[in-house]
């Protein structure tokens with residue numbers, strides 16, 4: 001592997017060596033110096049220089065402050081940030097004053113307050129007061145753009161992080177900037193609801209309290225959260241998360257950057273799908289099925305003993321059905337338990353798993369040996385197993401059975417019998433009569449039997465039913481039965 005070429009940059013009189021092409025914000029961070037940013041976010045692609053918070057002075061460059069996030073480190077570069085450059089300091093101060101011209105004084109009630117970069121940077125780089133004497137621009141607020149996210153346009157600083165995410169990361173182009181100049185605002189395309197699998201990421205990307213999750217809203221302040229690093233268990237990806245809890249209750253879930261696993265993004269299921277933790281019907285104690293009595297509570301020891309007994313009784317005839325929501329560690333532990341502990345080597349994977357697992361799918365088809373399978377669709381039902389066998393043939397079992405069935409005996413076709421046979425095998429009136437019979441039988445069950453009336457033979461009842469509309473037929477049948 002070739003070593004990247006290093007360049008030497010001087011920032012605020014500190015020299016630092018970084019690989020050629022490193023961004024100036026990262027270069028300054030490597031030197032232990034902060035260049036404040038709002039719109040800069042490397043995961044969203046190239047910097048766009050929208051907010052001008054990162055202004056720096058570059059020696060030998062144009063005689064005006066430059067957006068540091070759009071620059072890359074060059075050998076011999078000399079940069080001054082607001083710490084050492086009056087030009088950069090005045091520029092950043094003016095930027096913050098400009099951003100705050102229309103920004104509401106919402107901090108005491110804003111859910112972002114306490115973890116808001118706009119608060120922090122205003123405190124460190126901004127003006128101590130405002131020259132704005134006109135009425136601030138106002139918008140309706142907050143506007144729900146999806147069931148889980150609301151937008152507060154008064155707080156938006158137009159950094160375009162959200163629209164860039166929608167355009168280049170989730171690629172749904174649902175969040176857009178509408179209108180021009182001072183009237184520019186963030187909206188969903190044609191005011192449609194913001195839908196998608198990754199929408200919640202914009203609430204974390206937004207540097208201010210403009211895009212916030214609907215829950216928790218006005219319930220908690222950020223300094224009350226206790227962040228617990230964890231791994232999302234709702235799908236096998238295992239994104240890294242911070243579980244923010246208060247008084248032992250999960251209040252929100254944020255991403256915890258682990259580029260190799262999740263690139264810092266979370267799907268909406270992982271971010272918003274934790275309400276089940278407090279569902280009233282959630283099973284928190286082990287239950288044992290008891291005939292006639294339904295379910296009864298048992299202790300964990302008894303439950304584990306029962307499970308062990310049943311597993312041992314199965315004598316290796318065990319198939320593990322993986323739902324796809326296990327973490328790798330859970331799946332590994334389960335595999336070790338059944339393989340090493342019980343000598344069973346069969347498992348089933350959900351159909352939605354990626355192609356990468358195809359190699360593991362074929363030997364797992366214990367379903368091939370199963371006589372019946374539970375078909376879990378809209379209407380769960382039992383059906384015969386027709387899934388792939390583990391002989392590697394790839395033939396579904398039902399298909400294989402059909403292939404093994406002997407071909408029907410070919411009979412000589414006798415033109416004089418063709419009509420009769422067809423009538424006998426497919427009696428033209430019988431199918432209709434049978435359905436009428438069912439209707440008749442239903443009616444007979446509904447009506448009280450007359451005194452001494454002998455039940456008619458089903459066939460004869462059916463034969464007497466004439467043609468006509470269903471209503472007419474039903475009326476005639478009621479008359480007959482009432483006679």
Ligand code: SF4
Nearest residue numbers: 107110113116208209
């Ligand atoms: S977004 Fe930040 S600065 Fe604006 S009101 Fe909320 S906490 Fe205050």
Ligand code: SF4
Nearest residue numbers: 156157159160162206
């Ligand atoms: S809503 Fe937030 S992320 Fe989007 S442009 Fe406004 S401040 Fe930036």
Ligand code: FES
Nearest residue numbers: 049051052054069
């Ligand atoms: S962070 Fe550089 S312009 Fe916004």
